[in-house]
Every structure is written in C-alpha cells, then in structure tokens.
Amino acid sequence: MKPAPFTYHRPETLDDALDLLATHGDDAKVLAGGQSLIPLMALRMGRPGHVVDIGRIAGLDSITVGADGDVTIGALVRHEQTRTSTDVATHAPLIATAMPWVAHRAIRSRGTVLGSIAHGDPAAEMPAVVLATEPTLIARSSSGVREIAAADFFHGYLDTALRADEILTEVRFPAWSPNAVGAVVEVARRHGDYALVGMAAMLTVDGDTISSAALAYFGAASTAIRVPDAEQALVGATVSADTFDAAAAIVSAELSPPPDIHASAAYRRHLAGVLTVRGLSAATAEIGADA
Amino acid sequence: MTADRLAAEESAGGSIVDVALTVNGRSAPVRVEARRTLSDVLREDVGLTGTHLGCEHGVCGACTVLIDGQPARSCLLLAAQVDGAEITTIEGLAEPDGTLHPIQQAMMQAHGFQCAFCAPGFLMSAVALLADNPQPTRSEIREELAGNLCRCTGYQSIVDGVEIAVRRMNGDSSGGSS
Amino acid sequence: MTAPGHPQARENRSGLVGQSVRRVEDDRLLTGAGVFVADRNPDGVLHAVFVRSPLAHARITSIDVAAARRAPGVVAVITGAEMAEMTHPFPPFLMLPGLYTPLFHALSADKVRLVGDPVAVVIAESRYLAEDAADLVDVDYEPLPTVASIAEALSPTSEPLWAKAGGNVMMDHTDTFGDVDAVFAAADRVITERFDCPRQSNQPMETRGSLVEVDAATGHLTIHNATQSSHLLRWAVAALTGKQRTTTALKRFITNKQRRRAFFAGAKQFVGTNRDGLKEQDNAGPLAQLKKDRSFLGHMNKIAVGLLGKDDYPTVKAQDIGGGFGSKGPVAREDIALAAAATSLGRSVKWIEDRTENLMDGGQAREESLTVSIAVDSDGTFRAMRVDLIIDQGAYPGFPIGAPLITKMMKVMFPGAYRWDAFEIRSRVVATNKGRYIPYRGPWANETWARERMIDVVADALGMTPAEIRLHNMIGADDLPTSMVTGPSIDETMSTKQTLERALELIDMDQFERDRVAAAASGRRLGLGIACYHEAAPGPPEFWDCIHPGTGMLTPEEAHTTVEADGSVLVYTQQMPHGQSHETTYAQVAADELGVRIDDVTIVSGDTDRTPFGFAGTGGSRGGPIGAGAVRTTAREVRRQLIESAAGMLEASPDDIEIVDGNIHVAGVPARGVTVAEVARRAADDGASGDLHGAPFEVADVYNGAGDGGWSVATHVCIVDIDLGTGLVTFPRYLVVEDCGPIIHPAVVDGQVRGGVAQGIGAVLYERTTYDEDANLQAATYMDYLVPTAMEIPEIEVHHLETLSPGENDFRGVGEGGMVGAPAAITNAIEHALGARVTTQYLPPTKILELAGVIVPG
Incomplete structure (x- = not known):
C-alpha cells in the first residue's frame, strides 16, 4: 500500500503553483493537507504524474474577518484551526459546529477546510456547510480568478466546478446574521467516520417565526444536497415540533439516497427525516422551542 | 539504504x-x-x-x-x-536520562496495553490531548482517543491510564489507584 | 468466593501470583523499543509483494511477467507455476470422517478461487518498487461462475472450486449422542429456529509478516515471523519448501547416520508417549480423503521423505507480536512462498502484509448457518437438541486447523452447561470464493451464540424468563459429578450456575424495568440479555479425545526452567506470546515457585533453537492452565534441586530449608543462608551443565494437565439502549461474572475479558467482511471494515469467582471467553429491547430499524 511514483513540485508562490497546474493539467494533483489524497494514492486508486504541494505558499493559511463580518478562509487553513478560532466561532459558527464531527484530532490538524470542500465527498461535513451558508468560492488559475457560487460548486460524486488548472484559494462566508441559528448533526457507524447521513441547518428566526431556512444534507446523494421544498415549508412557520415534523416528512419523501454496505436507502431516507427534526431542534434550542 | x-x-x-x-x-x-x-x-x-x-x-x-x-x-x-x-x-517521549514521560508511567501503572502494537499512536494522541486539555473528563478522553484503534484491550485500561496521567501531571504523584 | 473443602489452600497467595504486578513487557513496548517483525531491516533485505487476483473465480490462461522483471529494482518475479516446482502442496492435516481436504500450493498457477488469491510474487529493493512491478504483471483470466454464499455452495449446480471434491460440500458428518429421535418424539414441544452468522475477521493491529534471512555461507534460514506457533511454522517450512527428488532425499537420509539415529529415536519416543492416542486414530477420515483424491498419498510421501533427507531445518524466531486472535496460528501460503523465494535467491526477503491483504485473506471467521431444534417439556425442561451446522470455509482450507476441526469443537460444546437427554449435530463444511476461514478467539463460539439465542426463543415460547429457564436446566452443584451429553466430564470447576446467580444479584431488575418504561417514552428501547457458557480451558483430561479421538495427544506442553551460574532464572516455553503478558505471568509463577524475585526470572519464547518443541503455540486459552502448569512443575523441581544442593552447604535437612527472595536458608534463619546465585555458581564450578542449555540447574518436563479438570466459565449480562430514530445501540451496562479459577494477574485477566467483549460488540454492531453476490470483497479497507473505537466500547464490569479445582495446577484459561459470551448476550438484549426475533449476529443500524419495524427491509 504505497503510492506510485510521481514528480513532486513544491512551489513557493501561488503563481508558480498555477503555472504547474496549467502545464500538467489532469495529470497533476494539488496537495494541501493530503488527508484525502494520500490514502487514495497509497491504495493506488489515484496515480497523479505530478503532485503540486502548496504547503509552502505564504498567505494561504489565514482566517480573516471582513469589515461587514464576512469570514474568508484560505486554502491552507486546517480543520483544527477553525475549531479553535474565536473568529470562526463568532462569525461563522456553523463551521465551528461542524468541526467536532470531522474525523479525528490527528486528521483535523493536517486536513484543510478548503481541501475537504474541493474534494467534494458527499458524506463529508464541509460541503454541506457550504451549501447551507452559501459562501463565495474563489478559484484561481494562471488565466485568472473565478468566483463560484456555492450552489454551482458541487457537480457530482467527487466532482466539483473546479477545473484541473485551478486551485480553490479562498472561501468567503457571508456575515452571520444576528437572527441566524444553526446546527450540524449526523450519524456515523463509528465516531469520526464519514456520516451515514448528516445535516447542516441554518435558519433565521424573527421572534418564533422562521424567516429563512437552508437545509443541506450529506451522505444522502451523490453530492451534498439541499431540499428546497422542506425549506419553503419552514419559512413563515413558527418554531415548533409540528413544523419540524412537516419538514422532515418532505425531506424523507424527496431524498433518494444511495444504499451501500453500511446502510440501506430506506434507512438513510428515514435518518434524514430524524436528523431534520433533531437538527432543527438543536438549532432552535435557545429560542425556547417546544420541539 | x-x-x-x-x-x-x-x-x-x-x-x-x-x-x-x-x-x-x-x-x-x-x-x-x-x-x-x-x-x-x-x-x-x-x-x-x-x-x-x-x-x-x-x-x-x-x-x-x-x-x-x-x-x-x-x-x-x-x-x-x-x-x-x-x-x-x-x-x-522519555527524558534524555531515561525518565519516562508521565503518560508512559501511567500506562504501566494502569496495565493499559496488551500487545501494545497500537501503543505508540495512543501515547502520542494522549500527549496531544493533555497539551490541548490538561483536565479532560473520561468521556473527553474517549472521544479524543477514538482516532486510535486497539484490538486487545476494549480501551478501558487505556482510558484509565490517561486518567492516571492527568492526575500525575496535575500534581498527584501517586496517580491514585487504577 | 471459593469452593470449600479443597485441601490445597492457595500456597502462593502471599506471593506474586494474584497480584497485578508491573508488566515486564512494558519497559520496551511503551518506549518504542519493542521489536516487531516489520521493525527488522537487515542490510540488503529485499521486499516481496504478491500479485493477487482481482477476480473471485477464474482460470488463469496466461501470465506475463516480462515487464515486471525489467522494472527498476526488481530482483525476481516468481509465478505460481514456478513456485509449484519449488514447493510441495499443503497436505491434508487432520483427516476427519466425511471430510475432503483439497491440496493447494503457496501460489496459484491454473485457477484463482478468491479475490486476493496470490498468483505471483515480486521481489524488489523496496516495497514501493515491488508494488510498481506487481502492477506490470499481466495475467489473463477466464472468469468462472462464482460461489458467494452457503446457499450457492449447497446447490448441486454450483461451479466446483475443487475439481476432485465432487461439488462444494467438503464435509458432511453427523454425530449423535443418545436416542435423539425417541426423546424428540416424547417431548411436549419442539421449537426450531435458524441462526446465521455473517463473516468477521480477527484483525490484529499488526498484520501478518515474515522476514526470511538466509545465511550466505550455509544457506540456513532464520525466519522472523509474526506467528502464534513458531515450531509449527518451522516444520511447515521444512516440510513444504526445499523440494527435492525422493531418491535424492532418501539417499541423503540413509547416508546421514546422525539424522537416521535422531529420527528413529524421535519416532520411538513419539509412539511411546502417544500409544493410546495413536490407537484411537480410526481410518474413516483417510478413507474419505482417498476416495476423492489419491494424490495426497504421493505428496505426503514426498514431504515425509523430503524431511528425512534434510540436514537443516529453519530457525523461526519471533519477538514482539501485535496480536493475533487466532489469525497468526495457521501457516500462511505467503509464509511458504517467501521462504521458497529467499532460498532460491539466497538473499533475505521480507513481506509485511498490508491491511487490504489482511482483510482479503489474512483470516476470516464465523460464517456459519445453524438451525437449532430444541425438544422441551411444558415445564421448561430441556430434553434434546438437534443442530444442523454449515460452515463456509471460503476458498482455501486453514492449515493446519480450519473449519472441519471447529465443527468438532462445536459438537462437543454445543449442549453448554445444561442437562440434556440426547443431542445430535450434522456438520457440513462448504467451499466458496471467499477468504480463508480460520480460528478466531473462541473458534467454536457460535455454539454459544446459537444455543443461548435459542434458549431465549424457547423461554419466550413457554412464557418463562431467560433467567428462569436457564436456572431450571443448568447443571449445578447437586448434579456433580456428571458429564456433558457429548462426553466430557464435569466437576466443580463448571461453576456456570454460580456465575449466573451472582450476575442476577448484581442487576437491579426493578430499576431496569423502571428505566425501560422511561426510555420507551422518549423513543428508545432498553433490553437486557443474558448469556452463559463454559469453555475447556484446558477441560477435563478426556476433552480432546471427545473432540476427535487421538487429538488428545496434542495437549501436553513442555517447559524448561534453568538457573544460570549467575543465579538468574530462565524459563523456556513453546508458548508464543502476542499480547497475553506471558513474560510477566510466567515470571510470577516461576518466581513464587522458586522463591526468587520476579526480576531474576526471564521468559524465553519464540526461538525454535532454544525453546521446547510444541505445535500449539499460544492459543486455545492454554497459556494459563497448560503452559503455566509446565512452568510451575519445572520450577518446583528446580527448587527441590537447589535446596538439595544447598542442604550440604547449610548442613541442614532439605525439609527444613526454604527459599525467600533468592536466599536459601533454614526456615526462620535467613541470616545464615546462601543465595541461589552462590549455589548455582558452586554447581557450575563443580561442572554441572544441563544437556539442553548448559545451565548448572536445568529441568525439562512435559505437563499435560491431566486430572486437573478445568472449565473456565462465565455469565455475561448486558443492557442495551436503542435509539429508534437512528438505530444506534449503546450499553448503559455490561457486566461479566467469570470464573477462571485462581488468578495469576488480575489486570491481565480483566484485560483479556474486556478485549474479548469488545470484539463481540464489534461482531454484532460494526464488523462484517462483506462480499457482494459475485464474491467481490466490499470491505477491503478500514473505512469499510469497522473495528470499534473507544467511543463504541463501553465500560465493562468484570467480577470474579475463583473456584479451586481438585488438581495440582488450577489456573484456567481466560483468553477466549469474552468473545464467546458477548455476541449472545448482546443479541439477546436486542431481541428483548425490540420484541422482534433476532436470527443474525450482525445488527447494523439499518437492521436494527428493520427489526423494530421503523423502516421496511430493502
């Protein structure tokens, strides 16, 4: 279980990295934390001819809060960094909420948040957090900069809007509304495993009335996925167990998750409904919901 | 080579x-x-x-x-x-003079491991945990060690060992009983 | 709590035995100074990678290794056909009635029978380079229909894996005890249920591995190997590699006087000590084998003659081993291929199995179908039991021990600790295109699972509680002496009923019922499960002959205890520790027996040049009863000799002399003593030198445990808490009341019990060696084969009874029981919680919610 040979590049600047990607295209892979790429290479399921290690590029490892409260996360920010960041806890709390679910400490200290997003595993937490919070994803290539909306980013199983010559350099999360609440819940076979199903929820609530809702599921389709009908059922409704049950019923009816050796499709569909109620209850717990 | x-x-x-x-x-x-x-x-x-x-x-x-x-x-x-x-x-982990790290001493006291093939990973994870959180609860210890697999012990003795290390590192030199 | 009336009060209770002394092993293992096989990197060592089949069943039509041989760093590529020229096939080992054992080589040449079947081995300068070259080996396969399940294997139209087997049923045999038909006819009710246990895997944290070092001058092989039985591996490599012409071998044997003499002396000794066992061998097994495949006679002949013609057998050495749980007991095909490759190259070669290889064919277990019928009277009295057992042994039989012998263990143990008038079991073994079925911690354990599951089914049908029906039928002190319906005698060490009674005292049933009601109100279900068992550890003297006549001769075990000229004590054992703490526990036993300090004792294991012969290695919960018995017996004799020697120096009668902390003196007069070292030095100066190790004091003896009885027993009780939203199962309480007799080292015993329970929890809730309908392995990484973590395994309470046995050495085994009891207790608790019949051992969240009626089975 050892990686096949490759040409190793460790550019010092982003431009150099982008030039390498422009030159080698599909035969190159970007290496940041490596927590998804290296095992694939060790299993020889991935055999890039060129590995572009961006780990030494300065300026990609910061979490910055903008003037209006938006939070920008760079390509080399590790999961653990966001778990312990007070800026993230204050301005992008859904990321902080997701972090304890992400793998284990020793993975979080190397794995990058943007790497997880760019990898696009449908059972991982961060793609769902992206769908729920709708940040802007900034991709750079030697031919320029592209801003990609969250809704346009995930294309299919391990397939995203990123081109082979692009690096996802920053993700800019919009300011967290004072009325916003959120939760991330999931069920995995074992602690730290990829989820059987999970959900990231973000609501804005005025009094006890839901004014907006984003429900993003992971482990429930070939990508992380939102369920707009359930969200619409929430908007305008009051925070209550009945409201959540109604949303859950829509979720279970509309999702058609794939079966695998760990859980059946019926189980996942049922679980998505259960997690809808539990996630919404957790998100609104401090609002005094009776859910 | x-x-x-x-x-x-x-x-x-x-x-x-x-x-x-x-x-x-x-x-x-x-x-x-x-x-x-x-x-x-x-x-x-x-x-x-x-x-x-x-x-x-x-x-x-x-x-x-x-x-x-x-x-x-x-x-x-x-x-x-x-x-x-x-x-x-x-x-x-041990001092240059051979004095064992508190986690090593604690694992000996707790009979933490059996075949101990997994021990290097557990010890390093435990050291990292105690650096992050010097007074973890038993359930926090379990959660942090969940990234390491052991096939011999059922984990209880390893968790015991970390608890002893916590006590030793917080000034109780006996580590208490396991 | 001890049984009263035993004359031998624990003479060593004030000594080291019974204390959780610091583990000797930890000094190196907790500092990174252990030496596991993968840690050995001698200069110039080459690395092997096996080319493995991607198909489950196929004919090999061609294999092209030219490109691989040209790849950077490649020293050799050996194909299956080439390997067959260098090695003998694995022969049938235990020929049981109704069994056919196919012969197979280290590498496959014509046909592959599972995903992962090795067809060639690449030897290169690094593992990386060897993997590169393995990718270049071009094999053409012609796919064959696959056999992926017991049901398919039973079908007469399934594609036979083994041409000479006449189908995929490899064994079919029925054992009957008592007039089963009559008892069934007379009973009030007959209740039948089928239980299926999916495939699991042993999964030690260290995979298999071997380093074969070749002495450039002599060609002698030194094999460092993660093996549970070093002598077995030594003999297997000697037997199967170094293939030579029979005439050459015979000539070498005849012209080598020394070897000839040694052979005949050894044979005479073997026949002498095993006369009874050899007499009990019947011919039904060999005849069954002969009927299907005569070729084994020729191969075994060549192997035997080849062994006679060899001047030099390999040395096997093992130091630290990262667990095994049975998987490192069998001799692997890779072990043989590696030794043959190193021999042919004259260079040292290393193979460390990777985790995917380990999941493919490093050992799998437990895939069994068990249909159980119990004839019972209306008052709940068990009358008779009938079992239809089918084991899926996968593609290649375990060597030397696999499914066939395990059917025999299940046969004997199935009735459990209960009274029966009659019992019958039909045992079938089938071949499928899956990994090797091998022993896994308590290899017979599914008899306990199916029986204890079935007992709950019967209790439910009769309106009794699980505890009531067990207590009603269980053999208790009033029944003694008695024997199991399957033969083995039962004495007071079979204290299962006391463990059940104690366990019931420890559970507050009223509180449980209140908790149950409260949980139900919040979408949870609580259940309580009980499982009881006894295991032969070592069992009564006749136990192994009840398994199969003649196998009893494998029981005895030899130890050597020496005192060196400097006073240090060495204990040599054939045991092959791999986590069980022998270096500590055997030192406790020897130190107590001798009267020396534990630091003065060193346990020597794993090196076949130094340790006594024995094929058993470590396994079968024998380390406490048989292995420690041999240590104690030899240490006791050494003590006698030390005292006798010292008596002259002390001018005292040996009867008045004691040894305390290495000081030999007249009892009560320690100041006027001599040390063990002084006595040993004087003996050495006087020329005393043992034949085996050259030590001034040296005792070798064989211990067989005969007469010492020895059932190890336990009751497991667990409470499960099931979330009906998620199907997740947690354990508010898990308790074990066990009785393995007097305990040498309490922390070691508790660790063995907890580790076994953890594997049982894994088996029920997390682990499955999943194959698809075409026998493709679906769980080939640790992302998919789910070994539970510290978050899934609960705190496990362990309570002890310490019933003494009438024998001389009454330590009893404890290595396997945790795994034997846990699946039954957990599945019983889940059935209780859900009120739905549980007939499979694997209950992932999906299955839980299906049973609960929350979701529809897909």
Missing part, C-alpha cells in the same frame, strides 16, 4: 528529494523518493521503528506522531511535506 535501492529509485520515474527532518530533537536529513511517506522514512530511513503501521490509510492511528507539537498520521503525509518540521515520536 543500499546502493541498489537508490539506483532503482532514481530510475523509477518519480522525484528524489532531500528532506531535513528534526526528529526527537535530532537533525535527521534524508534523501528519499518524494512518494515515501513520513512513516516509512521514520521507520526505514531514520531507523526509528517505534512508530507503527497498522493500516497505512489513515484509520487505525498507530502511526500518530507529533509534528511541530500537533498530532498527525505519519502514514498520511509525505516526508517531503514536513521538510524542516520538528517531529516527536514515541522514542522521544
């Missing part, structure tokens, strides 16, 4: 890189294939075989080491990625 291996590696088609590691406080420069994982470099090129390989795909945690103080799976890193880093392995 034999000359035959080096010659073959040079014709294998991948990059050869110079990596300057500092392992347990000692400089350990190596010249290796870029594809070599940190775990293999530690074990075969630096000669520190205390770090073990249980799965080589990042699940079992036996290969956990500290990189600049942070726990990491050495099987999920190329050595080239950590060029210049300070690495701590199980061999570096």
Whole structure:
C-alpha cells in the first residue's frame, strides 16, 4: 500500500503553483493537507504524474474577518484551526459546529477546510456547510480568478466546478446574521467516520417565526444536497415540533439516497427525516422551542 | 539504504528529494523518493521503528506522531511535506536520562496495553490531548482517543491510564489507584 | 468466593501470583523499543509483494511477467507455476470422517478461487518498487461462475472450486449422542429456529509478516515471523519448501547416520508417549480423503521423505507480536512462498502484509448457518437438541486447523452447561470464493451464540424468563459429578450456575424495568440479555479425545526452567506470546515457585533453537492452565534441586530449608543462608551443565494437565439502549461474572475479558467482511471494515469467582471467553429491547430499524 511514483513540485508562490497546474493539467494533483489524497494514492486508486504541494505558499493559511463580518478562509487553513478560532466561532459558527464531527484530532490538524470542500465527498461535513451558508468560492488559475457560487460548486460524486488548472484559494462566508441559528448533526457507524447521513441547518428566526431556512444534507446523494421544498415549508412557520415534523416528512419523501454496505436507502431516507427534526431542534434550542 | 535501492529509485520515474527532518530533537536529513511517506522514512530511513503501521490509510492511528507539537498520521503525509518540521515520536517521549514521560508511567501503572502494537499512536494522541486539555473528563478522553484503534484491550485500561496521567501531571504523584 | 473443602489452600497467595504486578513487557513496548517483525531491516533485505487476483473465480490462461522483471529494482518475479516446482502442496492435516481436504500450493498457477488469491510474487529493493512491478504483471483470466454464499455452495449446480471434491460440500458428518429421535418424539414441544452468522475477521493491529534471512555461507534460514506457533511454522517450512527428488532425499537420509539415529529415536519416543492416542486414530477420515483424491498419498510421501533427507531445518524466531486472535496460528501460503523465494535467491526477503491483504485473506471467521431444534417439556425442561451446522470455509482450507476441526469443537460444546437427554449435530463444511476461514478467539463460539439465542426463543415460547429457564436446566452443584451429553466430564470447576446467580444479584431488575418504561417514552428501547457458557480451558483430561479421538495427544506442553551460574532464572516455553503478558505471568509463577524475585526470572519464547518443541503455540486459552502448569512443575523441581544442593552447604535437612527472595536458608534463619546465585555458581564450578542449555540447574518436563479438570466459565449480562430514530445501540451496562479459577494477574485477566467483549460488540454492531453476490470483497479497507473505537466500547464490569479445582495446577484459561459470551448476550438484549426475533449476529443500524419495524427491509 504505497503510492506510485510521481514528480513532486513544491512551489513557493501561488503563481508558480498555477503555472504547474496549467502545464500538467489532469495529470497533476494539488496537495494541501493530503488527508484525502494520500490514502487514495497509497491504495493506488489515484496515480497523479505530478503532485503540486502548496504547503509552502505564504498567505494561504489565514482566517480573516471582513469589515461587514464576512469570514474568508484560505486554502491552507486546517480543520483544527477553525475549531479553535474565536473568529470562526463568532462569525461563522456553523463551521465551528461542524468541526467536532470531522474525523479525528490527528486528521483535523493536517486536513484543510478548503481541501475537504474541493474534494467534494458527499458524506463529508464541509460541503454541506457550504451549501447551507452559501459562501463565495474563489478559484484561481494562471488565466485568472473565478468566483463560484456555492450552489454551482458541487457537480457530482467527487466532482466539483473546479477545473484541473485551478486551485480553490479562498472561501468567503457571508456575515452571520444576528437572527441566524444553526446546527450540524449526523450519524456515523463509528465516531469520526464519514456520516451515514448528516445535516447542516441554518435558519433565521424573527421572534418564533422562521424567516429563512437552508437545509443541506450529506451522505444522502451523490453530492451534498439541499431540499428546497422542506425549506419553503419552514419559512413563515413558527418554531415548533409540528413544523419540524412537516419538514422532515418532505425531506424523507424527496431524498433518494444511495444504499451501500453500511446502510440501506430506506434507512438513510428515514435518518434524514430524524436528523431534520433533531437538527432543527438543536438549532432552535435557545429560542425556547417546544420541539 | 543500499546502493541498489537508490539506483532503482532514481530510475523509477518519480522525484528524489532531500528532506531535513528534526526528529526527537535530532537533525535527521534524508534523501528519499518524494512518494515515501513520513512513516516509512521514520521507520526505514531514520531507523526509528517505534512508530507503527497498522493500516497505512489513515484509520487505525498507530502511526500518530507529533509534528511541530500537533498530532498527525505519519502514514498520511509525505516526508517531503514536513521538510524542516520538528517531529516527536514515541522514542522521544522519555527524558534524555531515561525518565519516562508521565503518560508512559501511567500506562504501566494502569496495565493499559496488551500487545501494545497500537501503543505508540495512543501515547502520542494522549500527549496531544493533555497539551490541548490538561483536565479532560473520561468521556473527553474517549472521544479524543477514538482516532486510535486497539484490538486487545476494549480501551478501558487505556482510558484509565490517561486518567492516571492527568492526575500525575496535575500534581498527584501517586496517580491514585487504577 | 471459593469452593470449600479443597485441601490445597492457595500456597502462593502471599506471593506474586494474584497480584497485578508491573508488566515486564512494558519497559520496551511503551518506549518504542519493542521489536516487531516489520521493525527488522537487515542490510540488503529485499521486499516481496504478491500479485493477487482481482477476480473471485477464474482460470488463469496466461501470465506475463516480462515487464515486471525489467522494472527498476526488481530482483525476481516468481509465478505460481514456478513456485509449484519449488514447493510441495499443503497436505491434508487432520483427516476427519466425511471430510475432503483439497491440496493447494503457496501460489496459484491454473485457477484463482478468491479475490486476493496470490498468483505471483515480486521481489524488489523496496516495497514501493515491488508494488510498481506487481502492477506490470499481466495475467489473463477466464472468469468462472462464482460461489458467494452457503446457499450457492449447497446447490448441486454450483461451479466446483475443487475439481476432485465432487461439488462444494467438503464435509458432511453427523454425530449423535443418545436416542435423539425417541426423546424428540416424547417431548411436549419442539421449537426450531435458524441462526446465521455473517463473516468477521480477527484483525490484529499488526498484520501478518515474515522476514526470511538466509545465511550466505550455509544457506540456513532464520525466519522472523509474526506467528502464534513458531515450531509449527518451522516444520511447515521444512516440510513444504526445499523440494527435492525422493531418491535424492532418501539417499541423503540413509547416508546421514546422525539424522537416521535422531529420527528413529524421535519416532520411538513419539509412539511411546502417544500409544493410546495413536490407537484411537480410526481410518474413516483417510478413507474419505482417498476416495476423492489419491494424490495426497504421493505428496505426503514426498514431504515425509523430503524431511528425512534434510540436514537443516529453519530457525523461526519471533519477538514482539501485535496480536493475533487466532489469525497468526495457521501457516500462511505467503509464509511458504517467501521462504521458497529467499532460498532460491539466497538473499533475505521480507513481506509485511498490508491491511487490504489482511482483510482479503489474512483470516476470516464465523460464517456459519445453524438451525437449532430444541425438544422441551411444558415445564421448561430441556430434553434434546438437534443442530444442523454449515460452515463456509471460503476458498482455501486453514492449515493446519480450519473449519472441519471447529465443527468438532462445536459438537462437543454445543449442549453448554445444561442437562440434556440426547443431542445430535450434522456438520457440513462448504467451499466458496471467499477468504480463508480460520480460528478466531473462541473458534467454536457460535455454539454459544446459537444455543443461548435459542434458549431465549424457547423461554419466550413457554412464557418463562431467560433467567428462569436457564436456572431450571443448568447443571449445578447437586448434579456433580456428571458429564456433558457429548462426553466430557464435569466437576466443580463448571461453576456456570454460580456465575449466573451472582450476575442476577448484581442487576437491579426493578430499576431496569423502571428505566425501560422511561426510555420507551422518549423513543428508545432498553433490553437486557443474558448469556452463559463454559469453555475447556484446558477441560477435563478426556476433552480432546471427545473432540476427535487421538487429538488428545496434542495437549501436553513442555517447559524448561534453568538457573544460570549467575543465579538468574530462565524459563523456556513453546508458548508464543502476542499480547497475553506471558513474560510477566510466567515470571510470577516461576518466581513464587522458586522463591526468587520476579526480576531474576526471564521468559524465553519464540526461538525454535532454544525453546521446547510444541505445535500449539499460544492459543486455545492454554497459556494459563497448560503452559503455566509446565512452568510451575519445572520450577518446583528446580527448587527441590537447589535446596538439595544447598542442604550440604547449610548442613541442614532439605525439609527444613526454604527459599525467600533468592536466599536459601533454614526456615526462620535467613541470616545464615546462601543465595541461589552462590549455589548455582558452586554447581557450575563443580561442572554441572544441563544437556539442553548448559545451565548448572536445568529441568525439562512435559505437563499435560491431566486430572486437573478445568472449565473456565462465565455469565455475561448486558443492557442495551436503542435509539429508534437512528438505530444506534449503546450499553448503559455490561457486566461479566467469570470464573477462571485462581488468578495469576488480575489486570491481565480483566484485560483479556474486556478485549474479548469488545470484539463481540464489534461482531454484532460494526464488523462484517462483506462480499457482494459475485464474491467481490466490499470491505477491503478500514473505512469499510469497522473495528470499534473507544467511543463504541463501553465500560465493562468484570467480577470474579475463583473456584479451586481438585488438581495440582488450577489456573484456567481466560483468553477466549469474552468473545464467546458477548455476541449472545448482546443479541439477546436486542431481541428483548425490540420484541422482534433476532436470527443474525450482525445488527447494523439499518437492521436494527428493520427489526423494530421503523423502516421496511430493502
């Protein structure tokens, strides 16, 4: 279980990295934390001819809060960094909420948040957090900069809007509304495993009335996925167990998750409904919901 | 490393890189294939075989080491990625005079392990945990150690060992009873 | 709590035995100074990678290794056909009635029978380079229909894996005890249920591995190997590699006087000590084998003659081993291929199995179908039991021990600790295109699972509680002496009923019922499960002959205890520790027996040049009863000799002399003593030198445990808490009341019990070696084969009874029981919680919610 040979590049600047990607295209892979790429290479399921290690590029490892409260996360920010960041806890709390679910400490200290997003595993937490919070994803290539909306980013199983010559350099999360609440819940076979199903929820609530809702599921389709009908059922409704049950019923009816050796499709569909109620209850717990 | 291996590696088609590691406080420069994982470099090129390989795909945690103080799976890193880093392995836990680290003493007291193949990873994870959180609860210990698999013990004795280490490191030199 | 009336009060209770002393092993294992096989990297060592089949069943039409041989760093590529020229096939080992054992080589040449079947081995300068070259080996396969399940294997139209087997049923045999038909006819009710246990895997944290070092001058092989039985591996490599012409071998044997003499002396000794066992061998097994495949006679002949013609057998050495749980007991095909490759190259070669290889064919277990019928009277009295057992042994039989012998263990143990008038079991073994079925911690354990499951089914049908029906039928002190319906005698060490009674005292049933009601109100279900068992550890003297006549001769075990000239004590054992703490526990036993300090004792294991012969290695919960018995017996004799020697120096009668902390003196007069070292030095100066190790004091003896009885027993009780939203199962309480007799080291015993329970929890809730309908392995990484973590395994309470046995050495085994009891207790608790019949051992969240009626089975 050892990686096949490759040409190793460790550019010092982003431009150099982008030039390498422009030159080698599909035969190159970007290496940041490596927590998804290296095992694939060790299993020889991935055999890039060129590995572009961006780990030494300065300026990609910061979490910055903008003037209006938006939070920008760079390509080399590790999961653990966001778990312990007070800026993230204050301005992008859904990321902080997701972090304890992400793998284990020793993975979080190397794995990058943007790497997880760019990898696009449908059972991982961060793609769902992206769908729920709708940040802007900034991709750079030697031919320029592209801003990609969250809704346009995930294309299919391990397939995203990123081109082979692009690096996802920053993700800019919009300011967290004072009325916003959120939760991330999931069920995995074992602690730290990829989820059987999970959900990231973000609501804005005025009094006890839901004014907006984003429900993003992971482990429930070939990508992380939102369920707009359930969200619409929430908007305008009051925070209550009945409201959540109604949303859950829509979720279970509309999702058609794939079966695998760990859980059946019926189980996942049922679980998505259960997690809808539990996630919404957790998100609104401090609002005094009776859910 | 034999000359035959080096010659073959040079014709294998991948990059050869110079990596300057500092392992347990000692400089350990190596010249290796870029594809070599940190775990293999530690074990075969630096000669520190205390770090073990249980799965080589990042699940079992036996290969956990500290990189600049942070726990990491050495099987999920190329050595080239950590060029210049300070690495701590199980061999570096004891004091230079041989005095064992409190976690090592505590695990002895708790009879924490059986075959102990997994022990290097658990010890490094426990050291990282106690650095992050010097007074973890029993359930926090379980949660943090969930990244390391043990097949022998059912974990209870390992959790006991960490609790003893917590008490020792917080001034109770007896560690209390296990 | 001890049984009263035993004359031998624990003479060593004030000593080291019974204390959780610091583990000797930890000094190296907790500092990174252990030496596991993968840690050995001698200069110039080559690395092997096996080329493995991607198909489950196929004919090999061609294999092209030219490109691989040209790849950088490659020293050799050996194909299956080439390997067959260098090695003998694995022969049938235990020929049981109704069994056919196919012969197979280290590598496959014509046909592959599972995903992962090795067809070639690449030897290169590094593992990386060897993997590169393995990718270049071009094999053409012609796919064959696959056999992926017991049901398919039973079908007469399934594609036979083994041409000479006449189908995929490899064994079919029925054992009957008592007039089963009559008892069934007379009973009030007959209740039948089928239980299926999916495939699991042992999964030690260290995979298999071997380093074969070749002495450039002599060609002698030194094999460092993660083996549970070093002598077995030594003989297997000697037997199967170094293939030579029979005439050459015979000539070498005849012209080598020394070897000839040694052979005949050894044979005479073997026949002498095993006369009874050899007499009990019947011919039904060999005849069954002969009927299907005569070729084994020729191969076994060549193997035997080849062994005679060899001047040099390999040395096997093992130091630290990262667990095994049975998987490192069998001799692997890779072990043989590696030794043959190293021999042919004259260079040292290393193979460390990777985790995917380990999941493919490093050992799998437990895939069994068990249909159980119980004839019972209306008052709940068990009358008779009938079992239809089918084991899926996968593609290649375990060597030397696999499914066939395990059917025999299940046969004997199935009735459990209960009274029966009659019992019958039909045992079938089938071949499928899956990994090797091998022993896994308590290899017979599914008899306990199916029986204890079935007992709950019967209790439910009769309106009794699980505890009531067990207590009603269980053999208790009033029944003694008695024997199991399957033969083995039962004495007071079979204290299962006391463990059940104690367990019931420890559970507050009223509180449980209140908790149950409260949980139900919040979408949870609580259940309580009980499982009881006894295991032969070592069992009564006749136990192994009840398994199969003649196998009893494998029981005895030899130890050597020496005192060196410097006073240090060495204990040599054939045991092969791999986590069980022998270096500590055997030192406790020897130190107590001798009267020396524990630090003065060193346990020597794993090196076949130094340790006594024995094929058993470590396994079968024998380390406490048989292995430690041999240590104690030899240490006791050494003590006698030390005292006798010292008596002259002390001018005292040996009867008045004691040894305390290495000081030999007249009792009560320690100041006027001599040390063990002084006595040993004087004996050495006087020329005393043992034949085996050259030590001034040296005792070798064989211990067989005969007469010492020895059932190890336990009751497991667990409470499960099931979330009906998620199907997740947690354990508010898990308790074990066990009785393995006097305990050498309490922390070691608790660790063995907890580790076994953890594997049982894994088996029920997390672990499955999943194959698809075409026998493709679906769980080939640790992302998919789910070994539970510290978050899934609960705190496990362990309570002890310490019933003494009438024998001389009454330590009893404890290595396997945790795994034997846990699946039954957990599945019983889940059935209780859900009120739905549980007939499979694997209950992932999906299955839980299906049973609960929350979701529809898909």
